[in-house]
Amino acid sequence: MIRPSKHISASRSLLGVGAVLLQALDAALTPTALWERVRDHEAVGSYERFVLALDMLFIAGLVALHDGSIARMDG
């Protein structure tokens, strides 16, 4: 599901979503604020995929949750 396969395109895979989220996180945002920003992006699709993509980014150590806000972890 993360990686595109012959059934799922790259943009549609969670990696694609994650990319969009990372791009949107130029500053720390609450999940709701982030969702409002990206909900209409074609790559994102549903709230379900949004959450899983966030989870993925978290697992990869690319984002963290501080005081209810999600921020990028660059480095």
Added chain:
Amino acid sequence: MIHEVSANQPTFHRVRFTAGLNVVLADRTDVSTQKDTRNGLGKSTLLAIIDFCLGANAIRDRGLWIEPLLDWSFSLLLTVGGNTVRVTRAVKSPGRLHIEGPTDGWVRQPDDHGDGSRSYSVADWRTVLGAALFALGGSEERRRYHPTFRSLLPYFLRRGLDAYVDPFRHYRSPKSWTTQVNVAYLLGLNWEYAAQWQELRDTEQATRALNAAIRSGAIPDLGTAGELEAEAINLQAQVDRQSNALRDFRVHPQYEAIQSEADQLTAELHELSNQNVADRRRLAQYRAAIEQEGAPADVQLEEVYREAGLVFPAPLRRTLDEARDFHRNIVANRRKFLEVELARVARAMATREEQIGQLTDRRASVLNVLATHGALEELTALQGRLVELKGRLAEVQDKLAQVRSLAKKRREVAVARAELSQVAAREHEERRGHWAEAVRLFNENSQALYNTPGRLVIDVGDAGYRFDVEIERSGSEGVGKMKVFCFDLTLLQLWADAPLHIDFLIHDSVLFDGVDSRQRALALARAASVADEIGAQYICTLNSDAVPFDEFPVGFNFNDHVRLVLRDRHPSERLLGFEFDQPYGRDDAAGV
């Protein structure tokens, strides 16, 4: 009785008159043309002077009141009203007549100037003469049309060519009422009927003129009575409606302020309503989100975790448990967020609903005030309109009254006219004895001249009195003039027995122009005998070449009656004794 005519200048030919026939002869030897502007021998001037002294109108530059005569004053010695007096009137101050002699018993006394001189104003002198010569008492003036001394005298002192054309008038075009009233008075008929006929004629003429004006459109849209009635009713209805509206009208002094409050409330309500619409949409969105945004199951998370281990090069930073915590937080936060938002929006909407309710109520009551009140301008406009309507109504009612009174007037005039004719006819019968005498005398005079009957016709009809004279010698030369002669003589005779009466008759030589010599002779003889008989005085001027010496009856000595001969061989032989240029021609009877 006129005894003497004199003047203050020595060149004047003083002339003395007696009872009976008096002749002033004019012996013209000089052949002069019509265009001659010099004064004549003085025939018409003599009459002018007598008239002047009897209170004639004095008009500057007319008659005697001319430059060459400015230093002149003329006198008359006469017996009138039981007194013999000398009256003097100056040409340049004709406003007063000086009087010498007793004035006892006269209706007016002269003004005393303290230095022994006394004078009359022209008006007072006329009053004295009117009473003494024509029994005018002053009560005649209660009628608009009435005889006066100056309107009656000319029948006994005819001046100018136009005065000798018709017995009943003494100038060219008198109004019919003048003739009727004066001749009726002189013939002893009821002159007031003549006056009343004229008054009716006046009313008739006025209503006819008004009617013509209405019909010709000079008085626009007067309309018929029916049209005006309808319009009046219509206007009255409008006036009533307007009055009612006015009565129910309540002015609100802050009308404008209240109006803008209403507008403001409307704007606020709109705003609130719009905001609620937006919020309702948001509410629906949140509800949908709550339903749709199902959280992904743990299974999927584990799958993601496993794949992440494969995908990402570096060892995974986070444990599965940490991932699970993270996941749960996000989902839980989201849910809470939605629920909070939902509540908040719902609350906001409720508050707004309440506000909307309050504002709506407020606006309703404001609109009610506006609906039941009016602004001051509106009131003023309503009042103005009412005033205008009332004005138009009054106008129409006025016109209606006019139209109605017009019709009424005409009916009244017709009735009055019929009544007057009846009454006049009746009284005419009663007075028959008197005017029949006039008819008899006229006939006698006519017989004396023409040996034919002469008829003095006196008729009473719908148009008033009608007078006519007929002498059956209409072919004969100058009969018209002799009709005048006979009529005038008749008047003199008719009045002779009255206690107050005129006792002189003066004719100009014009009377004899164109008359057969036989009639001339008989007329003079007749005048002499009548005057002697009634103790009156007949004065005439005559051209010497018109004296019919051959035709006079036996025993009649013409020369005994000549009082003065005027000649033109030398200026001093003219009446005034000198020659001058008359600015307005010779026979000027219009002025003095």
